Amino acid sequence: MEGLSLIDLAENSTIREQQKRGKQVKNPFESGEFRAANRISMDVTNMFGAPGPGSVSLEDVESLIPEVIKAHQMLKSGEGDIYDHGIAMTGWQDLPVEISEEHLTGIRSITSELSGEVDAFVSLGIGGSYLGIEATFRALTHKYFNQLTRDERGGAPEIYFLGQNMDPDFFRDTLDMLKGKRIAINVISKSGTTTETAIAFRIIRKLMEENWGNDADRMILVTTDAVRGALKEMAGKRGYRTFVIPDDIGGRFSVLTDVGLVGLSVANIDIEEFVAGFKVMRDITSGDDFWHNPALVHAALRHTAWCAEKKIEVVATNSASLYAVARWMEQLFPESEGHDGHGLWVSPSLYSEKLHANGQMVQEGQRNIVETFLLLKEHDNQVRIPRTDNNLDGLDFLVDKGLDMNFINRMVIEGPAYAHYKGGVPNMTIEIPRRNAFNLGQLYYMMEKSVAISGYLLAHNPFVQPGVEAYKRAMFALIGKPGFEEETRNIKNDLAKMKRIRI
Numbered sequence: 001m002e003g004l005s006l007i008d009l010a011e012n013s014t015i016r017e018q019q020k021r022g023k024q025v026k027n028p029f030e031s032g033e034f035r036a037a038n039r040i041s042m043d044v045t046n047m048f049g050a051p052g053p054g055s056v057s058l059e060d061v062e063s064l065i066p067e068v069i070k071a072h073q074m075l076k077s078g079e080g081d082i083y084d085h086g087i088a089m090t091g092w093q094d095l096p097v098e099i100s101e102e103h104l105t106g107i108r109s110i111t112s113e114l115s116g117e118v119d120a121f122v123s124l125g126i127g128g129s130y131l132g133i134e135a136t137f138r139a140l141t142h143k144y145f146n147q148l149t150r151d152e153r154g155g156a157p158e159i160y161f162l163g164q165n166m167d168p169d170f171f172r173d174t175l176d177m178l179k180g181k182r183i184a185i186n187v188i189s190k191s192g193t194t195t196e197t198a199i200a201f202r203i204i205r206k207l208m209e210e211n212w213g214n215d216a217d218r219m220i221l222v223t224t225d226a227v228r229g230a231l232k233e234m235a236g237k238r239g240y241r242t243f244v245i246p247d248d249i250g251g252r253f254s255v256l257t258d259v260g261l262v263g264l265s266v267a268n269i270d271i272e273e274f275v276a277g278f279k280v281m282r283d284i285t286s287g288d289d290f291w292h293n294p295a296l297v298h299a300a301l302r303h304t305a306w307c308a309e310k311k312i313e314v315v316a317t318n319s320a321s322l323y324a325v326a327r328w329m330e331q332l333f334p335e336s337e338g339h340d341g342h343g344l345w346v347s348p349s350l351y352s353e354k355l356h357a358n359g360q361m362v363q364e365g366q367r368n369i370v371e372t373f374l375l376l377k378e379h380d381n382q383v384r385i386p387r388t389d390n391n392l393d394g395l396d397f398l399v400d401k402g403l404d405m406n407f408i409n410r411m412v413i414e415g416p417a418y419a420h421y422k423g424g425v426p427n428m429t430i431e432i433p434r435r436n437a438f439n440l441g442q443l444y445y446m447m448e449k450s451v452a453i454s455g456y457l458l459a460h461n462p463f464v465q466p467g468v469e470a471y472k473r474a475m476f477a478l479i480g481k482p483g484f485e486e487e488t489r490n491i492k493n494d495l496a497k498m499k500r501i502r503i
């Protein structure tokens, strides 16, 4: 039997886009026409008046407007609980207009030189030093990117992520994928002390040095604090090329810093277009006219839902490529809002898949859910549905009506939006016109501003994460890190006092 041939199927547009980007063919993101066609929008109709307990009304939201506007003004003028170690963590606000063309050119020139020399690029990091890069990469590239030919990838190397977990099997499996390949890495850590990233870096660095001696140093990029930290010190000693995470931008707000830009540039994603998307949303969300500012509306709706006892936000998308963006939101919001017993738990979901899993609970379970849809309007590809001889599955009517998989996939959002609303789940739909860096930039900026406003509404600092520090300290203590002896003793005493129940 011969291998499968994709008879009558057009070429894959995602691959074509990758190839265009590899040849530096740009989207016309400065043109009015492109901007009009690529403007993310929000439909909030279904947020109001869902039946059952915890309903949200338009009046509830309108009564919150003065507080939201005040929060916005404080954010813009740098007032309130926004400091971390004495620094106002709001550098992300003006970053889109502060990034210079020279800076982007510098990144592009380093990454294009490096890309040409390697077969694979590994991004090492966790949390804010990982999720935004992976989200953007997955949103804009082929699902099986690393299995494509180099030409199909637009000349980019294979791209891998490590350091985001400590699973030895995952780590080892990834190393197997790197075996025999020339590699470069970008190790990303603002603090420079995060255990998972540091361990991953140790292992990879050792392998690289054993293979290539001092030549390995040229293939190691470091993205960290400008002056402090172990990574910065090591980079100085070894002469690694370094990129900077600004002091006033926290991890989960850092996708537009070098944290994101370097890796995205390696993948040939147009970082200028990405910046342009951020800039546009910065403009759109700069004013205090509530109903014309999507970040303010988004923040107010989520806050009102939370006040109405909604505790879970399902962030559902009909796009496998945007699922990683929902995962980015899973970090941005809970890591910022989860203080003092507050905050919505974000549950990223890919529909239809999850509709056949926890969809039952969304429809009929405890009415503590609010839902946000990330609807991808236009997919890269169109998949037609063929006619069959006998119509046993009864689906020929789709063919008769000229309906394709793309149409059905839109209904995968519109159907649940209606049914879940009727079942008592208020929901809103954020419509993303198509998969490009411009749209992602807009979405990210809007979400960053929304969560910042949410911090004011919840009356705590959204830019710190003492809870994450708590786990880090407990882990340091349990692994016996020098300097944590007292914590080790305390934890061991606590554990010894607990009666273990094992079945």
Ligand code: PA5
Pocket: 126, 127, 128, 129, 188, 189, 190, 191, 192, 193, 194, 197, 250, 251, 252, 253, 335, 465, 468
């Ligand atoms: O948003 C954050 O600040 C965190 O998620 C950090 O990005 C994460 O803990 C990784 O920290 P670091 O970059 O210091 O290694």
